Amino acid sequence: GENVEQHPSTLSVQEGDSAVIKCTYSDSASNYFPWYKQELGKRPQLIIDIRSNVGEKKDQRIAVTLNKTAKHFSLHITETQPEDSAVYFCAASSPNSGYSTLTFGKGTMLLVSP
């Protein structure tokens, strides 16, 4: 089945800096890659996603890039703010591991210091 690795496990940045979180996946058939943000004690919430027919997608300060050849995708947050502090999860969906199921990375705890 699909395996998703996520790095780093923790990331500390100063307010205003950029943050990058990287994920790799194992199944070349995977075609959907969402990112979730989970604030302390709350539910994971979808913040951005990308499909395999697109190389990059941007939404204000957040962008995601996908390299299908290398089987990795990344989340980029620019001009970070303290409210960006949370755990971020990447995920991948593979038709081979069950239609519509997502395999999640272990998460990255992002801490933005004022």
Add this chain to the structure above:
Amino acid sequence: DAGVIQSPRHEVTEMGQEVTLRCKPISGHDYLFWYRQTMMRGLELLIYFNNNVPIDDSGMPEDRFSAKMPNASFSTLKIQPSEPRDSAVYFCASSSPGRRAIYGYTFGSGTRLTVV
């Protein structure tokens, strides 16, 4: 829409007791997922349903765990008997995939289970 609704939000129970977690998916969503979240293992898929039918329960850790979806608006996850290692946050999520693609899940608020 009120989103995915889970109950209870918190559950503290003694080892050996039966625990039932409940979930109401978003109306019209035909996929329902149960995940377990722990610090060590992250988010683990336990089981998922499509149109109320269990599709894959390979993630259910043991026979002590069971899940049902009697109708499109309700699902339960039961642990009997519960053990301290079952302590975790249990999330329910629902999704309505398109014909050739899927959409991100919508998660419920989760149930924090503590077995003492």
